[in-house]
Amino acid sequence: MTSLALSPACCGPGAAALALAETPTLTAGPAVDPAAFVRRETDGICRLDLMAENIHCADCIRKIEGALRAFPAVTAARVNLSGRRVAVAWRDGEVEPMRLVEAVTRLGYPVAPFDPALLDERTKAADRELLRCLAVAGFAAGNVMLLSISVWSGGSDMDAATRDLFHWLSALIAMPAVAYAGRPFFRSAVAALKARSLNMDVPISLGVILAASASLMETMHGGLHVYFDASVTLLFFLLCGRYLDRQARAKARSAAEHLLALTAVGATVIEPDGRRRSLPVAELLPGMILAAAAGDRIAADGLVASGSSDVDNSLLTGESLPVAVAPGASVHAGALNLSAPLEVRVTAAGENTFLAGIARLMALAEQGRARYVRIADRAARLYAPVVHILAASTFLGWLLFSTAGFHGALMAAVAVLIITCPCALALAVPVVQVVASGLLLRRGILVKSADALERLAQADSIVFDKTGTLTEGTPRLVDGGAIPAEGLRRAAALAEASRHPLAQALAAAFEGPRPKATDVVETPGAGLSGTVEGRRLSLGSRAFCGIADRSASDDRMEIWLHEQGSVPTRFVFADRPRADARATIDMLKRRGYRISLLSGDREAVAARIAGELGIEDWRAGCLPADKVAVIESMAAARRKVLMVGDGLNDAPALAAGFVSMSPATASAVSQTAADFLFQGRLLAPVAFALAVARGTERLVRQNFALAVIYNLGAVPIAIAGLATPLIAAAAMSSSSLLVTLNALRLKRLGA
Amino acid sequence: MTALLYLVPAALFLGLLGLGAFLWALKSGQFEDLDGAAERILIDEDEPDSAAADQAKVRPTR
Numbered sequence: 001m002t003s004l005a006l007s008p009a010c011c012g013p014g015a016a017a018l019a020l021a022e023t024p025t026l027t028a029g030p031a032v033d034p035a036a037f038v039r040r041e042t043d044g045i046c047r048l049d050l051m052a053e054n055i056h057c058a059d060c061i062r063k064i065e066g067a068l069r070a071f072p073a074v075t076a077a078r079v080n081l082s083g084r085r086v087a088v089a090w091r092d093g094e095v096e097p098m099r100l101v102e103a104v105t106r107l108g109y110p111v112a113p114f115d116p117a118l119l120d121e122r123t124k125a126a127d128r129e130l131l132r133c134l135a136v137a138g139f140a141a142g143n144v145m146l147l148s149i150s151v152w153s154g155g156s157d158m159d160a161a162t163r164d165l166f167h168w169l170s171a172l173i174a175m176p177a178v179a180y181a182g183r184p185f186f187r188s189a190v191a192a193l194k195a196r197s198l199n200m201d202v203p204i205s206l207g208v209i210l211a212a213s214a215s216l217m218e219t220m221h222g223g224l225h226v227y228f229d230a231s232v233t234l235l236f237f238l239l240c241g242r243y244l245d246r247q248a249r250a251k252a253r254s255a256a257e258h259l260l261a262l263t264a265v266g267a268t269v270i271e272p273d274g275r276r277r278s279l280p281v282a283e284l285l286p287g288m289i290l291a292a293a294a295g296d297r298i299a300a301d302g303l304v305a306s307g308s309s310d311v312d313n314s315l316l317t318g319e320s321l322p323v324a325v326a327p328g329a330s331v332h333a334g335a336l337n338l339s340a341p342l343e344v345r346v347t348a349a350g351e352n353t354f355l356a357g358i359a360r361l362m363a364l365a366e367q368g369r370a371r372y373v374r375i376a377d378r379a380a381r382l383y384a385p386v387v388h389i390l391a392a393s394t395f396l397g398w399l400l401f402s403t404a405g406f407h408g409a410l411m412a413a414v415a416v417l418i419i420t421c422p423c424a425l426a427l428a429v430p431v432v433q434v435v436a437s438g439l440l441l442r443r444g445i446l447v448k449s450a451d452a453l454e455r456l457a458q459a460d461s462i463v464f465d466k467t468g469t470l471t472e473g474t475p476r477l478v479d480g481g482a483i484p485a486e487g488l489r490r491a492a493a494l495a496e497a498s499r500h501p502l503a504q505a506l507a508a509a510f511e512g513p514r515p516k517a518t519d520v521v522e523t524p525g526a527g528l529s530g531t532v533e534g535r536r537l538s539l540g541s542r543a544f545c546g547i548a549d550r551s552a553s554d555d556r557m558e559i560w561l562h563e564q565g566s567v568p569t570r571f572v573f574a575d576r577p578r579a580d581a582r583a584t585i586d587m588l589k590r591r592g593y594r595i596s597l598l599s600g601d602r603e604a605v606a607a608r609i610a611g612e613l614g615i616e617d618w619r620a621g622c623l624p625a626d627k628v629a630v631i632e633s634m635a636a637a638r639r640k641v642l643m644v645g646d647g648l649n650d651a652p653a654l655a656a657g658f659v660s661m662s663p664a665t666a667s668a669v670s671q672t673a674a675d676f677l678f679q680g681r682l683l684a685p686v687a688f689a690l691a692v693a694r695g696t697e698r699l700v701r702q703n704f705a706l707a708v709i710y711n712l713g714a715v716p717i718a719i720a721g722l723a724t725p726l727i728a729a730a731a732m733s734s735s736s737l738l739v740t741l742n743a744l745r746l747k748r749l750g751a
Numbered sequence: 752m753t754a755l756l757y758l759v760p761a762a763l764f765l766g767l768l769g770l771g772a773f774l775w776a777l778k779s780g781q782f783e784d785l786d787g788a789a790e791r792i793l794i795d796e797d798e799p800d801s802a803a804a805d806q807a808k809v810r811p812t813r
């Protein structure tokens with residue numbers, strides 16, 4: 001699918017900015033009526049939140065806010081650049097919300113209304129809580145460390161009274177800070193214990209709580225060693241890791257949500273009295289009449305009630321040619337209406353729709369993936385019992401075989417818990433993943449789920465869909481060179497008037513100035529006629545141009561140009577592979593991946609593309625269930641399949657694959673199902689993501705190894721009772737630093 | 752050692768001041784749109800109803 005979105009005359013997307021402009025989510029077609037999303041408040045102020053495309057820079061902010069504030073009724077307009085959203089407020093009744101939406105759309109920023117309450121209220125609250133905890137832990141860590149260093153460097157010069165004062169001050173700061181900033185870990189640990197399992201948060205919580213309370217006891221007894229600094233610094237490091245982890249994923253998730261919200265805007269329903277209103281798709285009922293303008297996606301399964309047009313089913317079936325529909329024809333949700341407005345009577349809702357069928361297949365297919373256990377959790381299941389047994393035996397050992405008594409034994413056990421507290425281990429995975437997600441994001445690849453990178457690293461086979469995945473999904477003129485330039489110029493001028501993909505391809509094939517076509521009449525499903533430079537032209541199917549000649553008839557996409565008094569010209573089109581498809585596939589083969597092609601298209605088309613790209617294993621005419629069956633048979637043969645696809649018909653296969661990717665031009669359902677989204681016209685992101693995933697896994701394993709080596713060195717010191725707070729602090733910080741620095745080496749992959 | 756009597760409270764007070772400022776900034780929505788904040792300094796604001804005034808009006812919906 002090409003982007004039909006208007007491009008505003010502004011800065012291009014920066015290198016770091018995500019080039020969302022290439023997504024076809026909103027077209028230049030009529031704007032959606034936002035009335036259903038307006039929130040009225042008691043003081044007579046209306047508020048509306050919009051998602052917008054193409055916002056990149058300060059100038060965009062200024063233009064949009066300026067256009068909205070130009071309405072006298074608008075009391076406030078604010079663009080949020082990070083989320084690419086616009087919030088606008090106005091006095092009720094003084095301006096139609098539709099006018100506001102149109103004002104922004106006219107500037108070249110397609111917008112879609114959304115309900116902010118549904119989107120991210122919960123994750124936002126959690127993010128803020130984490131930041132507050134981080135701030136409190138940071139404050140406490142800094143101040144307690146200040147006091148601790150005084151005690152350590154004061155050494156024997158410091159009298160006992162001053163030392164006790166400093167310990168009490170540390171306790172005063174550390175105890176509330178641990179209670180406040182430790183909550184994210186305590187909650188997660190309790191949840192894990194309730195589910196009768198262990199995660200990293202169990203040893204973390206136990207270590208922090210024991211260290212703080214044992215130190216408090218020490219302080220009361222005027223003891224020498226307290227571990228307040230260790231417990232708060234530990235929390236600070238761990239919260240840093242957790243916050244970074246969330247941020248990297250939140251960024252990718254919000255970009256994905258943004259794409260989805262733009263595609264899943266409501267349907268326009270025509271009421272019996274002729275009024276139009278927008279309804280969320282979920283509230284559609286059989287019997288309702290939907291309006292689908294040219295360029296809109298049809299929101300539900302139904303029969304055409306009036307109008308005739310061409311419908312592009314490529315996201316549904318993989319079929320690359322549009323189909324002509326007339327009253328009585330059936331259309332499916334997700335199809336793109338191309339040439340003329342349609343009214344569709346909804347026939348199916350709930351369980352009976354094509355979409356619901358896809359959803360059922362997806363739910364079945366997804367069950368296999370739920371069994372995957374993240375590498376960090378697997379490590380925690382091994383690590384946590386070892387640590388707890390070690391600490392317990394240290395305690396018992398000191399109690400039974402020494403004169404240190406209960407108190408000394410407890411302090412040794414606490415030192416073991418602090419030293420082994422999996423600070424480096426807890427940072428080992430998130431830091432690498434943050435670096436990896438950032439690397440991928442800069443190349444326009446979004447990582448949607450937390451464990452996606454781990455699964456991608458293990459993939460050994462790749463299954464591609466054809467239309468829109470291996471190919472660009474849009475037809476291109478094949479024999480442009482053989483056609484006289486004059487004819488091409490006039491045909492391009494006429495073709496510009498249509499939204500039919502073949503006409504668009506023809507218009508794009510001619511570069512340079514062209515005349516304007518007048519008196520253009522489009523006959524849906526047939527062709528266009530109009531006047532260019534005084535000549536009467538017809539452009540369209542063989543029958544439309546009145547051509548009896550059947551000689552050159554084959555399976556290829558074609559349009560004919562008929563000009564009065566001259567020989568008709570034939571334009572042949574083909575859906576071309578992405579420019580780097582062959583090179584990428586060859587590279588993936590060299591790296592040892594097994595490549596397959598599963599297409600819903602006709603045999604001849606699939607065979608040609610497979611031959612062109614050198615894929616030996618291919619199947620054509622696949623239904624959604626066939627694709628799932630093929631992938632499941634591969635999984636049964638112990639192969640880990642990466643599924644790459646874009647269509648609604650691929651969605652179940654995407655869910656069935658061990659891991660999955662979709663182009664950002666994919667259908668909304670596929671984008672939800674896929675683990676990764678990639679943007680742009682090239683296939684290279686697939687290979688890049690695979691390389692980054694393997695690099696990520698290698699670094700994660702190295703980090704685990706580093707953490708284990710550190711423990712092997714430090715634990716004997718702790719068991720021997722020699723780990724003073726100073727040694728604990730130094731060991732902990734240096735191991736965390738080492739792991740973080742090691743993770744940064746991943747950046748070299750992107751250079 | 753008497754210097755500690757006012758140095759320690761002074762250090763803690765300054766630290767708390769920083770913590771309070773951060774929590775206030777977080778609460779008042781200054782971390783909502785970091786990219787936007789970076790770009791907005793490039794906008795010439797000669798119009799009287801500036802963006803800063805609008806932020807306060809739009810935000811309370813959350």
